[in-house]
Amino acid sequence: MPGPASGREQTFSILTGGQLASAVLHLPAGGGPHPAVLCLHGLAGVKSFYIVLARRLAEAGVACLRLDFRGCGDSAGSLEDLTLETQTEDAAMAFKALRGRPDIRYDGIGLLGFSMGGAVASLMAARLEASCLGLWAPLLKLSKYVSRSSPAWTPLEGGRMLLWEGHVAGPGLFESCERHQPLPQAEAYPGPLLLAHGEADLSVPVADSRLLQAARESAGLPVEAHYYPASGHLFEAPAERALLYQATTAFFTRHLLGSHAP
Numbered sequence: 079m080p081g082p083a084s085g086r087e088q089t090f091s092i093l094t095g096g097q098l099a100s101a102v103l104h105l106p107a108g109g110g111p112h113p114a115v116l117c118l119h120g121l122a123g124v125k126s127f128y129i130v131l132a133r134r135l136a137e138a139g140v141a142c143l144r145l146d147f148r149g150c151g152d153s154a155g156s157l158e159d160l161t162l163e164t165q166t167e168d169a170a171m172a173f174k175a176l177r178g179r180p181d182i183r184y185d186g187i188g189l190l191g192f193s194m195g196g197a198v199a200s201l202m203a204a205r206l207e208a209s210c211l212g213l214w215a216p217l218l219k220l221s222k223y224v225s226r227s228s229p230a231w232t233p234l235e236g237g238r239m240l241l242w243e244g245h246v247a248g249p250g251l252f253e254s255c256e257r258h259q260p261l262p263q264a265e266a267y268p269g270p271l272l273l274a275h276g277e278a279d280l281s282v283p284v285a286d287s288r289l290l291q292a293a294r295e296s297a298g299l300p301v302e303a304h305y306y307p308a309s310g311h312l313f314e315a316p317a318e319r320a321l322l323y324q325a326t327t328a329f330f331t332r333h334l335l336g337s338h339a340p
Contacts, residue, residue, distance in 0.1 A: 092145070094171040095164060100152035101125070101145045101172060104136040105181065113186030113209070113334035114141035114176050118169055120193030120217075121160075122245040124151035127192065131323050138331045141182060145172045158238060158248035162258050165198045173206045185209070186334050190326070193217050193282060193311065200264035210333040211264075212272040212326055215279055215311055218264060218286045223255035261286070265293045270300045272329040274322055276309030302329060 086105045091098040102125060106112050115135060117128040125144035132142035147168050148155035155164075169189075176182050188210040191199030196216025203211040222228055232240040237249030264271070271294060275287040284305065294301040304325050306318040313319045 092168070092171050092175050094168045095148060097148050097154040099146060099148050099154070099168050099172070101143055101175075102132070104132040104142040104144070106136045106139045106141060110141075110181035111183045111186075112139065112141040112181060113183050113188070113330075114143060115188045115190050115212075115330050115334070116143045116145065116169065116172055116176060116208075118145060118165070118189070118191040118195030118198050119147070119150070120195050121247075122150060122157060122241065122243075123192070123195070126151075128190075131190075131326060134323055134327045135330060138327055138335075140327075140330050140334055141176075143172060143176055145169070156248075158246055159250065160247065161250045161254035162198065162201070163254055165194075166202055169198050169202050170206065173202075173208075188212065188330055188334055190214070190330075191216060197258070197260040200260035200267070201258055203267045203269070204263065208269065210270040210272070210330065211267055212274075212329060213264065213287070213290075214274045214313070214322070214326075215276060215282050216260070216264070216273075216287065216290075217282050218261040218290060220255040220258065220260070223252055226252055261290065264290050265297070265299075268299065270329070270333045271302070272326065273301060273303040274313075274325065275303075275305055276311060276313055276315075276318070277305050277307045278309060279311045281311040 088103045119127050125146045128144045135142045146153040147165050149157040149160040177184050189199040189208040190212035192214040194217045196213040239247050273287050275284045277284050291303045308315040309318045
């Protein structure tokens with residue numbers, strides 16, 4: 079596993095919605111300014127999901143900001159208050175924080191989102207003028223969250239839902255899913271887009287990523303897709319996860335470093 083010796087890792091907080099969201103910034107060696115990638119985790123996830131990738135990106139010359147959404151990980155707030163709107167606000171404030179740093183290139187910031195973080199990234203990429211967009215097993219259709227139809231979830235009082243491993247989502251999450259459609263946003267995003275999905279994913283259908291790939295190819299929009307036959311939702315197969323890190327690092331260095339490469 080790559081270590082932090084080749085760069086620097088800084089922990090700090092971002093003020094968003096009147097609360098503090100926890101983040102870790104991985105900086106490459108040298109003074110910069112560096113391009114950067116903002117990484118958005120999935121529902122009830124944490125920023126450590128991206129630590130290996132972040133260190134690899136920093137070694138390759140691309141800064142990486144790992145963010146805990148409010149209500150998750152080390153950030154303030156409760157998961158029961160999390161909605162798509164709180165997540166998009168957190169992403170916007172983290173993106174703004176990156177753009178305000180003298181050691182980060184204002185015009186060279188990409189987005190990467192996993193699962194529901196992929197939905198947030200899809201909704202925000204064009205709005206934030208992200209230079210490129212990466213989506214890992216993205217939640218592009220929110221019908222399961224609109225209908226609250228998963229048999230693995232347990233209804234609780236007050237419209238809350240017990241999801242998994244003791245995580246409880248509030249009614250606001252499901253209501254917010256009725257207001258947003260990530261798939262058309264991802265289809266229309268004008269910049270380079272990376273897609274990665276495990277073919278054994280039982281949480282988010284790989285068919286949704288293939289649909290996005292086909293739509294972008296038909297529209298003549300740039301898309302690079304990687305499918306992993308032995309992997310489920312979390313890219314569990316070690317060999318395929320290594321390929322995922324390799325492909326993602328190559329994608330962001332190619333599109334963010336470009337002519338700025340040393």
